[in-house]
Amino acid sequence: MHTLVVDLGFGDAGKGATVSHLCAAADREVTAVVRFNGGPQAAHNVVTPDGRHHTFAQFGAATLQGVPTLLSRFMSVDPLALSAEAEHLRSLGVPDPYALLSVDRRARLTTPYHAAANRLRERARGADRHGSCGMGVGESAAYALAHPEDAPTAGDCASRPRLLRRLTLLRDRLTDELGPLGAPPVEACADAYAAFARTVTLTDEAVTRRLTRQGPLVFEGAQGVLLDEWHGFHPYTTWSTTTFANAETLLAEAGAPDGALRLGVVRTYTTRHGPGPLVTEDPGLGPLLPEAHNGHGRWQGAFRTGHFDAVAHRYAVEVCGGVDALAVTHLDAPGRCPELRLCRAYAMDGRLVERLPAGPPGDLARQAGLTRRLSEARPARWDTPGRDPRQWTDAVSRLLGAPVLMESSGPARQRLRTAAHTGRPVPDRIGSTPC
Incomplete structure (x- = not known):
C-alpha cells in the first residue's frame, strides 16, 4: 500500500529519515519515492547506519538504498543544484544517481x-x-x-x-x-x-499510473504543513502546498484514490527556521538540543527551538484532513533535556485557546490576521511527560488523535513499531516490527 509523508510542523521534523526507513522496512519492495511539492530548497537529512550522511533536496530520501525517484509536476526542478547533489551521492557510493531519477516534463x-x-x-x-x-x-x-x-x-x-x-x-x-x-x-x-x-x-502524466501498478510508492513531502501556502501563517510561508493534497491528486489521476496511509511526522519539540510565529519558543533550549544538520541560514535566518506545540500541530492535522498515523522523532531529546514540555493551550485574544480553527484555502488576509494574533499568544497550559520516550509517544498520540507507527531516537536509530499501548489500532498498510 502507498504511504504519504508530511511534516506537521514548520519543517525539519525528520521526513527524510522517515522516508528512508519506510523504504528499508516495508514488507514489499518500494517501487519509487514520489516527490510531490517543494524543490531544491528542501533539506532532508539522512544518516545511514554505517555513518554516511546526505542532505536530500531533489532526489528522494531513499536514493542511498537504490530506490528510484519521480519528481512530479508539482516539483520545482533546479538542474544545476541537482547536478551538485548527484555528485555528492556518487561520493557516497551511488554509482549513477541519474539512472534512478525520472522527472515530469511539466515540472x-x-x-x-x-x-x-x-x-x-x-x-x-x-x-x-x-x-x-x-x-x-x-x-x-x-x-x-x-x-x-x-x-x-x-x-x-x-x-x-x-x-x-x-x-x-x-x-x-x-x-x-x-x-x-x-x-x-x-x-x-x-x-x-x-x-x-x-x-x-x-x-509524461501516465508515469504515476504505471508506478502504482508495479508496487507500493512512498510520497515524500517537503517543508511543513505550518508553512503551507494557503494554510500557513502568512506571510511566513512557502509557495507550495505542503499538505497531502498534491499526493492525493497524483494518486487520483493514477486511478488509485483510496487506501494510502497518511503519515504525519513531528519532533518531540517544535522548531522553525527564520521569522514568524513560534509560540512555544524557548531560547534556553537551543544550547541543550544542538543541531548537527540545521543552523543559521543566510537567507532563512536563525534555527529556533520551542517546546512541543500541540495547538499548532493539531491545527496542522486539521488542515491536512486528518492523519492515519504519526512518526515521532527525536525521542532521545527528553532524556537529554528534562526541561522539555508539551503546550496544550495558548493564552490568546484574552482567553484560553486549545484549537486554531482552519479557514478556507486562499484567504491570505485571514491567515495574516491569524499570524498577528499568534505573535501575541503565549503558552498557558502545559504537560510534562518526563524523560520516558514511551510517555512522550503516548502523550503525542492522545493530543494529535492518531497512533504512533514509527518512533526514532536519532538520525540513524529508527524502528517501526505497533502502537498497541495507545489503545488505537494501526492501519495494516505497511510492514512493522514489534517493540
Missing part, C-alpha cells in the same frame, strides 16, 4: 534568474524578511502564475530553441522589474539544461 524549472530575483526581493524587505531560502522556488511559482504560457519547464530542456526563448524572456522581464540580476548568460544555462535533459528520464 517548473527554477533558474539562476529566479534565485537572483528572490534574493533581491528579500533584501529589499529589510527587517520584514519572510525567511526565504533564497533559492528562487517561490519566484518560479510566482512567475508561472503571472506568465503561465512562458514559464520554463523540465520538458523545455529537450528543445533548445524553446528553452532559449523562455529563458531570455524570463531574464529580461525580471531585469526590467528589479535591475541587473548578476546571473549567468542564457546560453550557459541552456547548455547545462540540455545536458540535464539528456541525462534524466523525462516522463
Whole structure:
C-alpha cells in the first residue's frame, strides 16, 4: 500500500529519515519515492547506519538504498543544484544517481534568474524578511502564475530553441522589474539544461499510473504543513502546498484514490527556521538540543527551538484532513533535556485557546490576521511527560488523535513499531516490527 509523508510542523521534523526507513522496512519492495511539492530548497537529512550522511533536496530520501525517484509536476526542478547533489551521492557510493531519477516534463524549472530575483526581493524587505531560502522556488511559482504560457519547464530542456526563448524572456522581464540580476548568460544555462535533459528520464502524466501498478510508492513531502501556502501563517510561508493534497491528486489521476496511509511526522519539540510565529519558543533550549544538520541560514535566518506545540500541530492535522498515523522523532531529546514540555493551550485574544480553527484555502488576509494574533499568544497550559520516550509517544498520540507507527531516537536509530499501548489500532498498510 502507498504511504504519504508530511511534516506537521514548520519543517525539519525528520521526513527524510522517515522516508528512508519506510523504504528499508516495508514488507514489499518500494517501487519509487514520489516527490510531490517543494524543490531544491528542501533539506532532508539522512544518516545511514554505517555513518554516511546526505542532505536530500531533489532526489528522494531513499536514493542511498537504490530506490528510484519521480519528481512530479508539482516539483520545482533546479538542474544545476541537482547536478551538485548527484555528485555528492556518487561520493557516497551511488554509482549513477541519474539512472534512478525520472522527472515530469511539466515540472517548473527554477533558474539562476529566479534565485537572483528572490534574493533581491528579500533584501529589499529589510527587517520584514519572510525567511526565504533564497533559492528562487517561490519566484518560479510566482512567475508561472503571472506568465503561465512562458514559464520554463523540465520538458523545455529537450528543445533548445524553446528553452532559449523562455529563458531570455524570463531574464529580461525580471531585469526590467528589479535591475541587473548578476546571473549567468542564457546560453550557459541552456547548455547545462540540455545536458540535464539528456541525462534524466523525462516522463509524461501516465508515469504515476504505471508506478502504482508495479508496487507500493512512498510520497515524500517537503517543508511543513505550518508553512503551507494557503494554510500557513502568512506571510511566513512557502509557495507550495505542503499538505497531502498534491499526493492525493497524483494518486487520483493514477486511478488509485483510496487506501494510502497518511503519515504525519513531528519532533518531540517544535522548531522553525527564520521569522514568524513560534509560540512555544524557548531560547534556553537551543544550547541543550544542538543541531548537527540545521543552523543559521543566510537567507532563512536563525534555527529556533520551542517546546512541543500541540495547538499548532493539531491545527496542522486539521488542515491536512486528518492523519492515519504519526512518526515521532527525536525521542532521545527528553532524556537529554528534562526541561522539555508539551503546550496544550495558548493564552490568546484574552482567553484560553486549545484549537486554531482552519479557514478556507486562499484567504491570505485571514491567515495574516491569524499570524498577528499568534505573535501575541503565549503558552498557558502545559504537560510534562518526563524523560520516558514511551510517555512522550503516548502523550503525542492522545493530543494529535492518531497512533504512533514509527518512533526514532536519532538520525540513524529508527524502528517501526505497533502502537498497541495507545489503545488505537494501526492501519495494516505497511510492514512493522514489534517493540
